[in-house]
Amino acid sequence: MSKEYKFSDETLALAQRIIKRYPEGKQKSALLPLLHLAQMEFDGWLSAPAMDYVASLLKIQPIEVYEVASFYTMFNLKPAGKCLIEVCRTGPCWLLGAEDIVKHIEKKLNIKEGETTPDGMFTLKTVECLAACGTAPIIQVGETYHENMTCEKVDEMLNDYKSKGERKTHFDKKHVNANQH
Amino acid sequence: MGKQLLLEHVNVPGIEKLDVYRAHGGYKALEKALRMKPDALVEEVKKSGLRGRGGAGFPTGMKWSFLAKPEGVPRHLVCNADESEPGTFKDRYLMSHLPHLLVEGMIVSSFALGANTSYIYIRGELLYVYHILEKAIAEAYAAGLLGKNILGSGYDLDLYVQPGGGAYICGEETALIESLEGKRGNPRIKPPFPAVAGVWGRPTVVNNVETIAATVPIVNMGGEEYAKIGVGKSTGTKLISACGHINKPGVYEIELGLPVEEFLNSDQYCGGVKSGRKLKAVVAGGSSVPILPADLILTTAKGEPRLMSYESLADGGFQTGTMLGSGGFIVLDETASVVKNLWNFTRFYHHESCGQCSPCREGTGWMEKVLHRIVEGHGKPEDIDLLWDIQSKIDGKTICPLGDAASWPVASAIRHFRAEFEEYIKHPEKIKDVKHYYSVRNQTAPVA
Ligand SMILES: Cc1cc2nc3c(=O)[nH]c(=O)nc-3n(C[C@H](O)[C@H](O)[C@H](O)COP(=O)(O)O)c2cc1C
Ligand code: FES
Numbered sequence: 001m002s003k004e005y006k007f008s009d010e011t012l013a014l015a016q017r018i019i020k021r022y023p024e025g026k027q028k029s030a031l032l033p034l035l036h037l038a039q040m041e042f043d044g045w046l047s048a049p050a051m052d053y054v055a056s057l058l059k060i061q062p063i064e065v066y067e068v069a070s071f072y073t074m075f076n077l078k079p080a081g082k083c084l085i086e087v088c089r090t091g092p093c094w095l096l097g098a099e100d101i102v103k104h105i106e107k108k109l110n111i112k113e114g115e116t117t118p119d120g121m122f123t124l125k126t127v128e129c130l131a132a133c134g135t136a137p138i139i140q141v142g143e144t145y146h147e148n149m150t151c152e153k154v155d156e157m158l159n160d161y162k163s164k165g166e167r168k169t170h171f172d173k174k175h176v177n178a179n180q181h
Numbered sequence: 182m183g184k185q186l187l188l189e190h191v192n193v194p195g196i197e198k199l200d201v202y203r204a205h206g207g208y209k210a211l212e213k214a215l216r217m218k219p220d221a222l223v224e225e226v227k228k229s230g231l232r233g234r235g236g237a238g239f240p241t242g243m244k245w246s247f248l249a250k251p252e253g254v255p256r257h258l259v260c261n262a263d264e265s266e267p268g269t270f271k272d273r274y275l276m277s278h279l280p281h282l283l284v285e286g287m288i289v290s291s292f293a294l295g296a297n298t299s300y301i302y303i304r305g306e307l308l309y310v311y312h313i314l315e316k317a318i319a320e321a322y323a324a325g326l327l328g329k330n331i332l333g334s335g336y337d338l339d340l341y342v343q344p345g346g347g348a349y350i351c352g353e354e355t356a357l358i359e360s361l362e363g364k365r366g367n368p369r370i371k372p373p374f375p376a377v378a379g380v381w382g383r384p385t386v387v388n389n390v391e392t393i394a395a396t397v398p399i400v401n402m403g404g405e406e407y408a409k410i411g412v413g414k415s416t417g418t419k420l421i422s423a424c425g426h427i428n429k430p431g432v433y434e435i436e437l438g439l440p441v442e443e444f445l446n447s448d449q450y451c452g453g454v455k456s457g458r459k460l461k462a463v464v465a466g467g468s469s470v471p472i473l474p475a476d477l478i479l480t481t482a483k484g485e486p487r488l489m490s491y492e493s494l495a496d497g498g499f500q501t502g503t504m505l506g507s508g509g510f511i512v513l514d515e516t517a518s519v520v521k522n523l524w525n526f527t528r529f530y531h532h533e534s535c536g537q538c539s540p541c542r543e544g545t546g547w548m549e550k551v552l553h554r555i556v557e558g559h560g561k562p563e564d565i566d567l568l569w570d571i572q573s574k575i576d577g578k579t580i581c582p583l584g585d586a587a588s589w590p591v592a593s594a595i596r597h598f599r600a601e602f603e604e605y606i607k608h609p610e611k612i613k614d615v616k617h618y619y620s621v622r623n624q625t626a627p628v629a
Contacts, residue, residue, distance in 0.1 A: 033343060090526075091525045127306075128349065129267040129268070131270045133268055170305060172312075179312075
């Protein structure tokens with residue numbers, strides 16, 4: 001049976017509030033925030049039906065969603081592990097050892113950059129400067145910034161995420177009901 | 182430590198909450214502003230000499246006075262919180278610790294511009310900060326500081342935050358506007374400037390987070406007082422995010438005009454080069470600005486001490502100077518390789534080029550390939566001139582300045598560190614000592 005793509009009532013209510021933040025007829029402006037919500041609701045990635053659903057909420061053509069989702073690096077167009085480990089690889093982080101961090105994770109999880117562990121728990125990705133170079137090297141998982149990373153801290157972090165086993169997305173579910181305006 | 186106009190209360194516990202912020206003088210500027218005429222506020226900002234803190238340093242008061250005001254057309258203030266310039270992390274710091282300072286600045290500035298709906302566009306990776314801002318905004322609505330008839334003044338303002346989706350280019354103001362409209366972040370051809378036709382074709386002002394926050398002390402103290410701080414046309418204070426090989430990385434508020442040497446070596450600021458090693462080079466204003474070797478960052482070519490100001494950092498033009506830029510101060514010590522760092526930055530610009538303009542889309546890729554073969558030990562003697570040639574054909578030839586931002590680091594590295602390129606090309610084995618990492622996913626194979 002094919003999966004039904006529909007936001008939960010709470011997320012749908014948030015999406016409707018966000019759409020109202022833009023002038024009449026300009027609801028397409030809500031596309032980026034809605035894509036973050038879709039990624040949160042639909043297992044951390046944007047399948048074609050997930051994007052079609054977003055298009056229907058905004059009353060725009062699916063192609064308008066695809067062309068935007070494919071432009072921005074935060075939108076996953078393929079399934080990802082429950083925890084997407086994003087290691088900053090830009091100059092300042094790299095000067096302070098980001099390379100060692102990436103190699104350590106690759107060895108520890110036995111995957112290469114861009115790959116997912118067989119249990120579906122982790123995907124490793126490198127990303128560009130996360131605006132936190134003062135506490136380099138930086139790793140982002142979901143909404144959390146892990147700062148001043150070392151190989152030991154990476155081990156702790158991975159164990160922690162693995163033992164909890166939760167999916168982490170950039171828009172964290174705990175905020176869905178936060179803002180009512 | 183100089184005057185702390187923005188960060189004075191940053192360490193006060195709970196300052197992110199409205200009541201604590203108010204107990205420390207928060208929203209006094211708003212009360213004062215609402216008693217003034219909008220045009221008088223624009224005048225104060227002009228008198229303050231405030232210049233855009235997003236990188237270009239354009240006078241804010243002048244930008245505001247260019248805003249078109251056609252009858253019956255809404256206009257908008259958009260805050261640029263995209264902060265993605267490598268080495269820059271001041272806006273994240275300010276927003277996460279002092280969200281109400283930005284919210285107050287947005288209300289004051291929106292009132293001055295006659296905007297009734299304003300947006301903060303924050304980079305998507307900073308969703309945790311997005312929620313901090315949302316919380317502050319909700320508090321402000323509940324206290325009558327946002328919404329209808331703010332503090333009984335008759336002025337209405339709605340303020341919203343929008344997250345981006347991960348793209349450096351969306352920091353460029355017209356790309357940001359496209360992204361705010363729910364599109365790909367392709368910069369627009371100017372003119373028309375956003376002041377005439379911005380978001381949804383309406384007159385729009387785009388300002389950096391720190392620029393907007395600075396309007397709060399300006400209103401509180403008056404433009405003239407603000408202008409007394411700093412040096413010459415570099416008035417007021419500036420947030421500098423310092424990183425790389427230093428003892429105390431972090432965000433510092435400095436009075437413009439502070440000597441670079443003091444900023445680098447004083448324990449109040451960077452605390453000197455890490456582990457007592459020697460300074461090799463500094464990228465003073467975010468990855469895009471020209472890199473300078475140790476001697477030229479500390480003293481100008483004329484032999485004067487270099488100051489942290491728009492003019493002093495630019496002294497000597499691109500031959501011997503650089504730019505204040507976004508205030509991202511990246512320090513490289515003697516163990517760092519300028520060429521490898523340049524390869525990393527060039528890879529970044531290639532990855533982040535939106536692809537609209539051929540010189541940028543292709544040129545950044547060619548530069549990355551040539552630099553890659555040099556750092557992999559396959560460089561050829563003619564590569565240095567080839568790199569020079571490519572960068573010169575990107576600079577100034579693209580719709581938006583991302584092309585310039587990609588070419589300046591290459592030009593300046595060759596200008597000041599040509600010998601390091603030559604050494605790597607002659608003695609590839611020397612490269613092995615310097616660590617580097619490159620991503621397989623975005624890596625192009627070395628050119629044969
Ligand atoms: C490629 C590129 C990236 C930029 N990124 C940012 C940014 O992250 N934040 C920012 O405030 N300005 C950025 N700018 C500058 C903006 O285009 C614009 O000049 C600025 O937001 C204006 O605000 P200000 O006058 O207050 O500085 C960028 C420009 C370019 C060309
Ligand atoms: S370079 Fe990694 S956060 Fe800036």
